[in-house]
Amino acid sequence: MPSNRISVRVWGDFACFTRPEMKVERVSYPVMTPSAARGILEAIFWEPQMYYLVDSIRVVKKGRWVSFRRNEVTKRISMDSAATWMKAPDKFEPIMAGGGSRTVELLARELRDGLR
Secondary structure (H helix, E strand, O other), rough: OOOOOOOOOOOOEEEEOEEEOOOOOEEEOOOOOOEEEEEEEHHOOOOOOOOOOOOOOOOOOOOOEEEEEEEEEEHHHOHHHHHHHHHHHHHOOOOOOOOOOEEEEEEEEEEEEOOO
């Protein structure tokens, strides 16, 4: 019987595998979660009839913890507003991510320089 196993190596400067018990602040698990691995596989090759079952995750290089503050937008643009702005660009009101009343500053604790 042929093996249906695949192996994928992923890397990046930052990684955040969000913990569900931390509702507001972004705090990462120390390694990739199976659901994150499945999401990466689905991003590479997605077919509605396929389901990926992650049976192992191996860490090649352990990342180090880094904490930083970031601005997060608290309001989303509605479809009605987008349609109005498309018809009348002069009524455009951007949502700025750099501060103001529509953003909030939050703490993130993520992994850095791992998965390489």
